[in-house]
Amino acid sequence: MRSKHGYRWLLIILFLLAVSPLLIVPTGADPVPRQNLVVTGRMDVVSQHLKVAGNVTIMGGGRLILVNSTLEFVGAEPRHYFIVEAGGELVLNSSRVTGPERSYTIFVKHGSTFAAVNSTIENAGWKDHRDDGNYIWIGPAYTVDYSIYGHGLEINTTVKEFKGNALRNRASVRFYSSGNVVEDNIVVGMRHEGIAFIGSNNNVVRGNVFVDGAFNRETYGLKFYPGTRNQVVANNTFRNLCIGIFASLVPPWTAGVNFTISGNKMRHVIQGLVVKLRNSRIVGEDYRELWSLGIFIAASENVIVEGCRIENLTLYDESVASEEYFQEARPYIHPKYPRAYYNFLLLLRGGIMVSWSGRNITLRNNYIAYVPPYGYGVSFDVKYIVYDSKIVGNVFEHIGDVEPPWELSSPGLGSVSLNRLMFAPPGAAIELESTENLVIENNTFISCLNGILTSFPDAIGNYGNLTIRNNVLIGTYYAKWAEQGREKCWLGVGIGIGTAAYRPDENGERWRVFNSRAYIEICGNRVENFTYALVIDVRNQTLKKAMVEDNTFKGYLELVVPQYVYARGNKLAPLLPDLKISNLTVEATNNTATITVWIFYDLPVPFRKLITVEIAIDGEKVAKKLYVSKPGLYAVEHVAKLTLGEHVVEVRVDPANEIKEKDEDNNYVQKTFEVGRTEKETEPEKETEGKFLALLMSAVVILLVLSLLLYTFRRIEW
Structure with missing residues (x-):
């Protein structure tokens, strides 16, 4: 019996010895911080927590592999450096590197080896530009920093693998090496740049998520510094950021080459894609709930934007819209016109902007919708000239008639004018400026306040060759909204093309196009339901020629097509108003006659117009002006001193027939009256009572x- 019990105890002791490593807390669970960690050979750290009070250095030939472990820097000062020297190797596998915010940085040198999979790097980097004025203001000049060290994670070697990581609250992750694949990471809490590429080519960035950078600071999700090439940016998601994707728009301004940007999603972003590119494609992007811009293309060449969806530019946040932010950013906006440039950001919202200059830009088969007043679908904001570009097969819906969730106000910017328009239109589906050889073809405009215009907030003029062909434009006649407690009503313009220019001699390129021959061809379009279906205003008719041919204009109130325009084969079906003299009353006594003309204005849309009412007494004519703004009954009064006896009064509305009407025969009335006795007054015609x-x-x-x-x-x- 004793021997059996002895064997049992022996087995129990052996079992406990076998499992004892599982029952002992690892020595790294609550470690004493090391002053410095220098790795010269292979160091495998599995399921441990390392604390370092100084720096970490992986020397050439050294190898640090963290598996399911944490490396923590202790203490905010002095700052800590985590350096991987040439020939060294760092592998992070399901591990975490952390420390106090802005206390440490990681730098992986050229010739080393680096991989990070399913790991977390947080709080790294102190160069977040939080005290930089350019960083406070969201817009040019954009922040630029070519320095090294201190950005958070800087990689100067091609990564073996960089996948499935969580990058939290860093200043930046920077790649100086080429040929990297960066995929399926989540980048949270950008203090400056989510991921940036400097001198780094041939990269693939796909399936990553970038979330939560401050709206009122210049934070970037993905940033490519000038001159990089052969980049694939696909199927990433950007949310709650200032700028989603940025490329090349900082000194030395060298364009990015051969970019393919496709399938990315943006939600709650101030500016979506801001780039200077050459020989590149932007395909299938999906941007919604934006603030300022969907896609901004500046000084670019041979770029195609195709199959993108940009809609609902109604994002609003007090951190940007407040007066406090304007005053904070004011010193950094513009030396002379800070408020105007601030209004650019705040009010001039739009889908795609082509800016500065460009050549061979194609915008094809995109959908742009739900843009508030003063905004645009596509705009050219061009200091020089954009050449040989096309806008083809796009759909624009509800541009300029969407009332946003904030109080509207005018941006207070000037514009070149269009003949006979008594106002500068508040934006358009396509805004034209400084283009040469532009083709606008086979586009569809649905419920847009304005279609294609050269007059809009801050327009400086368009005077090159222009073809507008086979488009369908369906308008809304007008739109109303409140500004500073007052209701404003804007009349819609289908196509409004002029050649007026503001400072065309500002540079030689614009001056040359301004003084060259140009042809404006407007052919085969269908334009419906605009107050002004077409407005042509060619200022230099010896150099600039306009042709309007085989279009259909339907349900409009006015066409402004001067005699110098070559027009043929157009089908016209206007929506005509009716100015009807409803009644004429005369009160005559004591050598004085008070004549009141009641005019009924019949039209289903507001029509702001100054109308001439001619009153003739015994052949002596007086012209009165009547301003009509909406359907209804209007009165015009005239008081005349007359001799006693019989007189004849004649009234003509619109005597020169400046306004085409449904019925021109009800614009005239005549009445005989006598001074010296009171003429019985009759009431205005009451059709409803009859x-x-x-x-x-x-x-x-x-x-x-x-x-x-x-x-x-x-x-x-x-």
Whole structure:
């Protein structure tokens, strides 16, 4: 028996010895911080927590592999450096590197080896530009920093693998090496740049998520410094950021080459894609709930934007819209016009902007929708000239008629004018400026306040060759909204093309195009439901020629097409108003006649117009001006001193027939009256009362007939 018990205890002791490593807390669970960690050979750290009070250095030939472990820097000062020297290797596998915010940085040198998979790097980097004025203001000049060390994670070797990581609250992750694949990472809490590439080519960035950078600071999700090449940026998601993707728009301004940007999603972003590119494609992007810009293309060449969806530019946040932010950013916005440039950001929202200059830009088969007043679908904001570009097959919907969730106000910017328009339109689906050889073809405009214009906030003029062909434009006639407590009503313009220019001699390129021959061709379009279907205003008719051919204009109030325009084969079906003299009253006594003309204005849309009303007494004419703004009854009064006796008054509305009407025969009335006795005043015509009496009489007749039939039927039955 004793021997059996002895064997049992021996087995128990052996079992406990076997499992004892699982029961002992690892020595790294609550470690004493090391002053410095220098790795010269292979160091495998598995399921441990290392604390370092100084620096970490992986020397050439050294190898640090962290698996399911944490490396923590202790203490904010002095700052800590985590350096991987040439020939060294760092592998992070399901591990975490952390420390106090802005206390440490990681630098992986050229010739080393680096991989990070399913790991977390947080709080790294102190160069977040939080005290830089350019960083405070969201816009040019954009922040630029070519320095090294201190950015958070800087990689100067091609990564073996960089996948599935969480990068939290860093200043930046920077790649100086080429040929990297960066995929399926989540980048949270950008203090400056989410991921940046400097001198780094041939990279693939796909499937990453960039979230939560401050709206009122210049934070970037993905940033490519000038001159990089052969980049693939695909299927990434950007949310709650200032700028989503940025490329090349900092000194030395060298364009990015051969970029393919496709399938990325942006939500709650101030500016989506801001780039200077050459020989590149932007395809299938999906941007919604934006603030300022969907896609901004500056000084670019041979760029295609195709199949993108940009909609709902109504993002609003007090951190940017407040007066406090304006005052904070004011010293960094513009030396002379800070408020105007601030309004660019705040109010001039739009889908795609082509800026500065460009050549061979193609915008094809994109969908742009739900842009508030003063905004645009596509805009050219060009200091020099954009050449040989096309806008083809796009759909624009609800541009300029969407009332946003904030109080609207005018941006306060000037514009070149269009002939006979008494206002500068508040934006358009396509805004034209400084283009040469531009083709706008086969686009569809649905419920847009304005279609294609050269007059809009801050327009400086368009005067090159232009073809507008086979487009369908369906308007809204007008749009209303409140500004500073007052209702404003804007009349819609389908196509409004002029050649007026503001400072065309500002540079030699614009001056050359301004003084060259140009042809404006407007052919085969269908334009419906605009107050002004077409406005042409060619200022230099010896150099600039306009042709309007084979278009259909339907349901409009006005066409402004001067005699110098070559026009043929157009089908016209206007929506005509009716200016009807409803009544004329005369009160004549004591050598004075008070003449009141009642004019009924009939039109289903507001139509702001100054109308001439001609009143002639005994052949002596007086022209009165009547301003009509909406359908209804208007009165024009004229007081005249006359001799006693009989007189004849004649009234003509729109005597020169400047306004085409449904009925031109009800614009004239004549009346004879006598001074010395009071003419009995008659009331204005009340058409609704006449209709009511007619209906009442009809009802009485029907009742009488029914009573007679009932009486006859009863007699026969009886």
